[in-house]
Amino acid sequence: MRDAGATRRRLLEAATAEFAAHGIAGARVDRIAAAARSNKAQMYGFFGSKDGLFDAVLAEHFELIVDAAPLDGADLPGYAVALYDAYLAHPEVVRLATWSRLERHPVGDLFADGVDHGAPKVAVVAAAQRDGHVDPALDPGDVLSLVVGMATTWSPASILLAAGPDEAAAVHDRRREALAAAVRRAVTTGS
Amino acid sequence: MRDAGATRRRLLEAATAEFAAHGIAGARVDRIAAAARSNKAQMYGFFGSKDGLFDAVLAEHFELIVDAAPLDGADLPGYAVALYDAYLAHPEVVRLATWSRLERHPVGDLFADGVDHGAPKVAVVAAAQRDGHVDPALDPGDVLSLVVGMATTWSPASILLAAGPDEAAAVHDRRREALAAAVRRAVTTGS
DNA sequence: GTGAGGCAACCAACTGGTTGGTAGCCCGAC
DNA sequence: GTCGGGCTACCAACCAGTTGGTTGCCTCAC
Incomplete structure (x- = not known):
């Protein structure tokens, strides 16, 4: 159960869905943490900020975009x-x-x-x-x-x-x- | 100076700029009211809600869009x-x-x-x-x-x-x- | 084998500032 | 004097970000 990599991946996945649906301003960090079955503290530990999380999501999908x-x-x-x-x-x-x-x-x-x-x-x-x-x-x-x-x-x-x-x-x-x-x-x- | 129509127009103009720049979720009603040299109470009197204001903005630009x-x-x-x-x-x-x-x-x-x-x-x-x-x-x-x-x-x-x-x-x-x-x-x- | 120590993963509760929305009052024109 | 336009002050809900602490896993001395 205790697997930082898997948690990070779940957060990124949830963030992808949330940001794609609502954009940066419309996304809610609580929703992302909940959907990833994690919590905000870990999210902020991994990605620093809401914008940092969006950056990570975009970087992950960069190749798929271009x-x-x-x-x-x-x-x-x-x-x-x-x-x-x-x-x-x-x-x-x-x-x-x-x-x-x-x-x-x-x-x-x-x-x-x-x-x-x-x-x-x-x-x-x-x-x-x-x-x-x-x-x-x-x-x-x-x-x-x-x-x-x-x-x-x-x-x-x-x-x-x-x-x-x-x-x-x-x-x-x-x-x-x-x-x-x-x-x-x-x-x-x-x- | 006291002209409801002109105030309404200023609000729509300010709302257009604000919504175009930041979207619905990112727009700030205080910024719109301030930019229109009016206030939120009047804005809500005219348009009912933030979404109603966006509807009005979109309707005004409808022809220009299509x-x-x-x-x-x-x-x-x-x-x-x-x-x-x-x-x-x-x-x-x-x-x-x-x-x-x-x-x-x-x-x-x-x-x-x-x-x-x-x-x-x-x-x-x-x-x-x-x-x-x-x-x-x-x-x-x-x-x-x-x-x-x-x-x-x-x-x-x-x-x-x-x-x-x-x-x-x-x-x-x-x-x-x-x-x-x-x-x-x-x-x-x-x- | 085991248990004490260390540490990374994890989390609920909190905080301070922000936001959409409202109530009550003022003012000027007619 | 009243009526529509105008506006400040306020509120409850919300939201990004933080805190202080718990839990489970690994390791190494013995």
Whole structure:
């Protein structure tokens, strides 16, 4: 029963759910401690503060946020569809990122910690342009942004319509096809 | 000096800034009352509650959210660019919509009040399909969602990169061109 | 083997400041 | 003089963060 690592993990898990649901300002540390079957004192021992806990949660999901799907420069439509499915399966990841955007980083890169985390992906797109897969007239960074933008069209942070698991499979399939076709035509070359 | 209407307007204005900056949970009613050079008692007299005030703010910006730019079925690329500019000029509108999405309506339509506010715009797209401007194979609702999704690629709610007014004009122009080209190729027909 | 000592994990109860919301009163115009 | 606009002072509930202490596990002398 006495296992600091497991307790820490339970706290992070509970904090993920709480922050994803209510954001930083709306999250309640008591709820997190209770949901994790622990207590606030331990929480503060591990993470220092409410903000520190959010940092830890975000760091844990960092890879899932920026690499929700593997990027293949030769198959950007497939990448977009994979992102659509990832956001559908894990809406909490998108919500966490969006809370961070709204409550922490109103402009610029979401992860503005000195390291340009998008650089490798931009390089992949640039390579795909050299290989004739992607329109070379476009800025590779813009291509990446646009593809992700299209994939987030029905995400839990969308303005118009957020997709949910309750919708018919046919609706999801229709969106996947429209998304793949749109990405293909928008940024890839005929080849 | 004694003008209930003007006071109400000042309160709404202050509330808009406060809610856009901090969301519902993060907003502070004292700050709103102070910023409006009024007081909480009046605020509660007008709007009943913090949530009621947010409702009023959202209702006031409703049109600006859903009709940030006029929709022309024959010029969807122009519509997308106009949206990009609108979001750049009025980030608070996008932020309000996103707070509402995150804190109030996790899935489905953002304005799920029985009325389908998107219907007229979907009809415009459907007409554009009949007129040969837009690919008729796509679902008109999906077309609208995708175009708005592309236009929000660099919005204050984006996951990767949020555009700001401090960026060079050339960067904005490059994005406008990429956006227009992408929309044109993605959903419009050759004609 | 065992039991005393040490220590990390654990926790209920508390604290001081904050927050949404309200009651009661003042003031100026007509 | 009264009525609508305006506002200060107040409150109960809440909330992030702390305290002081308990509990169970490991270890090592004997």
